[in-house]
Amino acid sequence: MAIPDLNNFLKSFFTAHHCSLLLDQDGVLTIQLTEEMDRALMNRPFYWHYMKKMGHSGEPMQLTLITNPNKRDDEGEWIHFGSPRLQQIIGYLQQQEKYTKLFQKVNPTVNTALYPWLVTNIKVSYRGKYKRDELFSIGLNLINGTMKSDMMKILDSIPLHTTISDFCYTLSPLVKLKSGYRRIEAVVDQYIENQNHEWASEALEELQTEIELLKYFYTSDNDNEQMEKEIKEINERYQPRITYQVINGGLFYLTSEIV
Amino acid sequence: MMKSIHIEKDSTFINELENRLEMNEPISSWELFSMAFHAEKTTMTPSFKGLRALEFLPHVDFLNHQISSAEQVIEQMNGRAILADEVGLGKTIEAGLILKEYMIRGLVNKALILVPASLVNQWEKELNEKFYIPAVAYRKNMSWEQGNIIISSMDTAKRSPHRDTILNLDYDFVLVDEAHKLKNHKTKNFAFVRSLKKKYCLLLTATPVQNQLVEIFNLVSILKPGHLGNYDTFLKSYGKDRKNMKQDMYLKQLVQKVMVRNTRKDTGLNQIKRNIETIWAEFSKEEKEVYESLEDISVYLPSFSKITFLREFCSSREACYLSLKKMLAEQPDLEGFQRITEAIEQLPNHKKAEKAVELIKEIGNEKIIIFTEYRATQLYLQWYLQQNGISSVPFRGGFKRGKKDWMRQLFRDHAQVLIATEAGGEGINLQFCNYMINYDLPWNPMRLEQRIGRIHRYGQNKDVHIYNFALKDTVEEHIMKLLYEKINLFEQVIGHLDDILAELAIPDIEHELQEIYSESTTTGEAKVKLNNLSAIIQQTHDTNYEEEQYYGNT
Missing domain, CATH: 1.10.287 (Helix Hairpins)
Known part of the structure; x- marks a missing residue:
């Protein structure tokens, strides 16, 4: 499984959405939702509609999620890889987190240039009698055309931020986004062409x-x-069909030293 | 090869990214961006083979044959198959697993599930609770277009105006339960299912061939037309005799390509026999007096109360006493009831309870389950057994899972008797026990079957003994003699009862029985009506059977 620890995954998800964790013990997680999360997960649009209409701020709910199967009879929802709640959270992620623009965080003493990279995570689905998916993470340097596979793994070890660090400046892409994307697509085409079908x-x-x-x-x-x-x-x-679907992607500004 | 593969690329992403960057619209933080990627990695299906659904359903204990059947249907039969397991081996589970797998892989979004009217709610519950499949039972004014996974009865679906709407829709998955009803290619049901636009299709039946080989031909023609040739050549080669199937290896092989059939024999459930015995008890003189005064007095009560009191009194003094008390608290001036409650207080032990102790001692050192309909009876029995040196633990459907497991363990390791009020103890396995006492009979025979299913199931390796208790000269005797015994419930009808009741438009037999009693002014009248009901059920069963015999001779 690509999510190795569900409890941590949930904690990061809710923390990233500015929710506070009221309890985190033994695979039981109680979360104070924010309004955004309440709207996204608790399925009570009328409550929020009504509150706003009355000029109230509304009170987001608390949610208790249980990842430890031995605790599943406790007060709260047992959450696991098949449960509707996790699917809802995953669906929300997939819908919301599609596009990004990020800058490598550095502490330079001199002016440092950041190179633009187009990064795309593409899911390729093969459907014949049955179906199978493959996920590619490809990065393309929009200045010199260098291409990297497993880009997400590379990015994992780089601190990234939504704003640019001091003393840094960005280089303008020589390759346009669209033609960059076409180059990435061509690589995937080539890969598929060379396979045994x-x-x-x-x-x-x-x-x-x-x-x-x-x-x-x-x-x-x-x-x-x-x-x-x-x-x-x-x-x-x-x-037989093959479909490409970009799961997410964006523009990354990175220093020249990346591997 | 590449030329014959349809390729569909993603053209929207890059445009949208460009727009967003230009307009400076909000974008994702690294953390969430990366989480979305890992979530996708988790939900995608990296291999053509195997069942991913198993990882998604950690709370279900699948049996080996259920898993291999699902794999076979998906990997070898490409999603079109007849599921023909013998009754009780879990066709529904296999079907749910297959549907779940297709949904996880994104191959099924829209599904139509056609089941007998009496089973619609049960399917809805099972798919939602066991499989987390958001299936909904069709209800009036619902939209066939908008609902994704709809469960409906065949009768509703094929009726105008639903029929035309449904036939216009493209279904990724169609399931027909009790599919032996489709074996006649001249019926409307057959034509309807055949004209549904569908990708994957499952037909569920325990009896794919009842009489004639042409029946299987018709079922296969829905799934894979031509697989068994065309109608004329098939009739010519195999005639109408079903014995040919056993002789013709080639035909057998062909059928096996579209049909999965597990038998009790394969799964080790075969050797176990069911011994069913009725145990008669008789009221004492005092009890009989109370019973009769209840019968006489309660004529003035609102419908259902009378028959409820009588049934309760047949179960235990406590069950009846509590209801009477409750009613008196609401209407203190009801004449005569005060006297009856006082009379009940004076009664000695219930005759059925004495019978139960007698039987338990006779059976000796064996685990026994007692089922009763009433909680008050459950408590009373627990006390009474204890008085007689018999250890017991209670069990209720409402117990939390942890408590259920604990009670099961206590029963297995320490107590001799488990006293349960509900068969619905989903997932509780009691195969280590093979004796069951039905202390009072449920009025819905399907519930009886569920009770028995608690012990007569996968993993049981001893013969199963069932004792049904009934009191002479009471409503229990009517139900036992005029209903259960008359329609031969235990031997032949039970597997077909659902069909028969659906055909007779009786959605709820328990309710039907209550109505018979509440609308009859005398016991004699109720008995006549009960007799009629049994006769109709028996007759429908016989006619169905005959039709099966004749089918195809036209």
Whole structure:
């Protein structure tokens, strides 16, 4: 699992949203929500509508989340990887945290240039008889064209901030965002092209077989409409597809020393 | 190869990023940005193989055959299959697991679940509570377009105007429970399911072939038309005799490609027998007097009260006494009741309780579960058993999980008897016990089946003994003789009862029975009505059976 510790994940999530933790003990977490978090998670739009209308500030709720399965009968919600609450939080993250612009934090004594990087996290889904996803994190230096894979891992060791540090200045990109993105996409295209697509051949084979069976089934039948519908369903089910979806990305200004 | 793969790229992201940067709109902090990335890594599915859903459902104990069935349906059958496990092996669980897996992988958003009317709520509960699938039961004026996962009865769905709306929608997943109703290709149900626009499709039935091979042909034609040839060639090769299936290895193999069937034999549930016995008890003279005065006096009560008092009195003095007291507190001037409550106070021990102690001693050193409908009876029995040197622990559906587990443990390690008020003890496994006393019979036979299912389940390795208690010359005798025994409930009808009741438009049999009693002025009248009800159930069962025999001969 990419989220190794759910309790920590939740703590960071709520702290980053300025909520205070009232209790954090033994896998039980009580959080004082902010208005933003209450609106996002507690599903009570009428309460907030009413409060605002009356000119009140409203009172955000407290939420107790239990990650320790042995405590799941305690007062509060048991939260785990399948629970609706976690899906809600993840959905919120995916919807809200798509775009960014960040600066490397440095303490230079002389004027330091920061290089612009376009970073994209792209999910590629392969769908034939079944489905599988792959996640790429690619960074492109918009001055010299250097490209890095596993960019998120590299960024993990760099302190980043939403504002630029003193004595730093940014270089303007030589490569435009859009053409930068096209270069990244081309690399993914290339990667896909070089792969073995057995999953797709299998799916196509199945597609052919089922359509042949279907035609045999209908030889003595005149129900063309039904047959067309079923052919469509077979296509829908087996036609191999690949989709690209950018999970999130943004512009990062980094010093020249990054690996 | 690349040419035949459809590729869809993301063109919106980079435009939106450019806009945001230009307009100086709010952007994400590093921490949240990185969290979103890790969340995606967590929810994506890195491999074509395996069930991710298992990680998402840590609270469900799946059985091995349920997991392998789900895998088989997804990986080998590509999501179109007949789930034909024998009753009690968890077809619903397998179906839920498959649907969950498709949802996690983002392959199913819109689903239609067609089940018998009497099971709609149960499906809704199970999918939501066990699988966290946000399924909703169809209710009046709901929109078929907007709901994502809708559970409905076949009758509602196929009726105008729903039918046309539904047939216009594209479903990613369609499930039909009790799919043996689709075996006749000339019926409306069959035509309806066949014309649904669907990607994945599961047909659930314990009896895929009841009589004729052509039945399986019809079911398969919904999933994979042509898989078994066309209608004429199929009839020519295999005729109408279902025995051919056993002889024809080729046909068998073909069917196995679209059907999963686990039997009790495969799963080790086969050798266990059910012994069912009725234990008759008789009221003492004093008890009988009270029972009769209750019968006489309560004619003036609001409907349902009378029959409730009688049933309670058959269970224990305490159960009836408490209700009477409660009623008297609200209406102190009700004539005659004061006398009855006083008479109850004077009664010695309940005859059924004495019978129970007798039976427990006879059974000897074995674990026994006693089910009763009433909490007051539960408390009384606990006390009475203790008086007779028999140790017991109570069990209620309302207990918290921790307490349930604790009680189960106490029962297993220390007490001889568990006294339970509710079969609904979801997930509690009592296979270490194989004796059950139904101290009073529920009026809904399905609940009886659920009770028995607590001990007659996966993991049980001894024969199961069920004792049903009933009092002579009381309402219990009517229900036992005129309903349970008359329709042969324990032997043949129980598996079909749902279908039969749906067909008779009886959504709630318990309610039906209460109505019979509250609307009858004499016991004789109630008995006649009860008799009629049994006759109709029996008749419907027989006709269904006959239809199955005849089907296909036209």
